[in-house]
Amino acid sequence: MTNPEGLWDKRYSENPTPNAPSEFLEVFEQYLPHGGTCVDIAGGNGRNALWFAKKGYVTSVVDISTVALNQATKSAEKQDVELECIHWDIEKDLMPPERKWDIALLTLFLNREILRSATQYLNADGVLLFAQPTKKNLERHEHPGERFLLDPREIFEIGESLKDMETLHVDEAWRDSERHEAWLVCKKVV
Numbered sequence: 717m718t719n720p721e722g723l724w725d726k727r728y729s730e731n732p733t734p735n736a737p738s739e740f741l742e743v744f745e746q747y748l749p750h751g752g753t754c755v756d757i758a759g760g761n762g763r764n765a766l767w768f769a770k771k772g773y774v775t776s777v778v779d780i781s782t783v784a785l786n787q788a789t790k791s792a793e794k795q796d797v798e799l800e801c802i803h804w805d806i807e808k809d810l811m812p813p814e815r816k817w818d819i820a821l822l823t824l825f826l827n828r829e830i831l832r833s834a835t836q837y838l839n840a841d842g843v844l845l846f847a848q849p850t851k852k853n854l855e856r857h858e859h860p861g862e863r864f865l866l867d868p869r870e871i872f873e874i875g876e877s878l879k880d881m882e883t884l885h886v887d888e889a890w891r892d893s894e895r896h897e898a899w900l901v902c903k904k905v906v
């Protein structure tokens with residue numbers, strides 16, 4: 717049986733330095749509310765959560781890896797910002813119940829149910845940002861493996877299928893990161 721927590725703990729122990737924030741945050745900053753709360757789902761050691769915290773958003777990171785969350789906490793302390801770190805298995809329990817945020821971010825983690833249930837963890841007018849490589853990415857990169865990749869053009873179907881969410885932006889393309897990524901930004905409309 718695989719143990720995702722142990723696997724990710726090991727990965728973060730071996731590579732403790734957070735990567736640069738996702739390029740799509742700068743691109744989509746225009747769609748974000750000017751303040752409020754933000755959750756980075758499966759946010760790892762906080763590369764994107766720290767971007768939000770430094771901009772003044774009250775920011776949470778949800779992740780299964782204690783090692784990653786400890787690294788995120790240390791980075792936040794060093795950068796003099798606050799992060800709420802929530803140790804949570806989203807494959808098992810989706811998102812923490814009774815919690816809602818103004819912005820939710822999901823990058824490089826594929827769980828379609830988390831996308832479908834966005835209205836449950838977003839406040840009214842809340843914005844969901846999602847970036848995930850597609851199967852076209854395999855033309856240039858061996859990882860992530862196929863089961864973690866979106867089908868070609870699947871992102872457009874996902875955008876249309878999300879109930880009570882309005883799509884603000886959807887596309888897929890080769891990005892500056894050299895990955896072929898699907899990007900989706902949508903807003904809760906009820």
Ligand SMILES: C[S@@+](CC[C@H](N)C(=O)[O-])C[C@H]1O[C@@H](n2cnc3c(N)ncnc32)[C@H](O)[C@@H]1O
Nearest residue numbers: 724758759760779780781804805806807823824
């Ligand atoms: C490829 S990394 C992406 C991290 C971050 N979103 C980013 O863009 O840098 C995948 C993340 O998902 C987390 N993860 C894996 N399985 C999880 C689960 N069942 N529940 C919560 N987080 C999980 C891992 O610990 C890891 O931080």
